[in-house]
Amino acid sequence: MVMEIAYCGLDCGACPAFHAVERLTVEERQAVADNWSKEFGGTHTVADIDCAGCTHEGHHAPYCESDCDIRKCGAEKSVPTCAACADYGCDKLAGFLANVPDAKANLEARRPA
Ligand code: SF4
Numbered sequence: 001m002v003m004e005i006a007y008c009g010l011d012c013g014a015c016p017a018f019h020a021v022e023r024l025t026v027e028e029r030q031a032v033a034d035n036w037s038k039e040f041g042g043t044h045t046v047a048d049i050d051c052a053g054c055t056h057e058g059h060h061a062p063y064c065e066s067d068c069d070i071r072k073c074g075a076e077k078s079v080p081t082c083a084a085c086a087d088y089g090c091d092k093l094a095g096f097l098a099n100v101p102d103a104k105a106n107l108e109a110r111r112p113a
Pocket residue numbers: 006010011012013015016017018051052053054055060061064
């Protein structure tokens with residue numbers, strides 16, 4: 001799977017929901033839904049396990065569609081990722097990147113020179 005960098009620097013290409021309708025069977029999507037319910041709480045259904053990717057229009061998995069403030073902000077600012085934002089390092093992003101070094105490295109590699 002190719003890398004598909006989200007606004008926050010995560011690699012959507014490594015997420016099981018990414019284009020799952022085309023890549024996974026219904027049983028495999030249900031297994032991911034069961035894992036997410038265990039890992040993140042709540043009840044995830046098979047319909048939740050499909051996503052166009054953070055920076056693309058279309059269906060998104062529930063957290064990324066509704067709850068992620070970084071995604072909402074990046075979409076409003078029309079940046080390709082937070083790396084291109086004039087406010088890079090804002091509080092929303094810094095709090096997240098402090099706990100996710102891979103996402104931080106992906107964004108740092110995309111910062112303008
Ligand atoms: S935006 Fe979609 S593909 Fe990317 S991490 Fe979130 S759920 Fe996964």
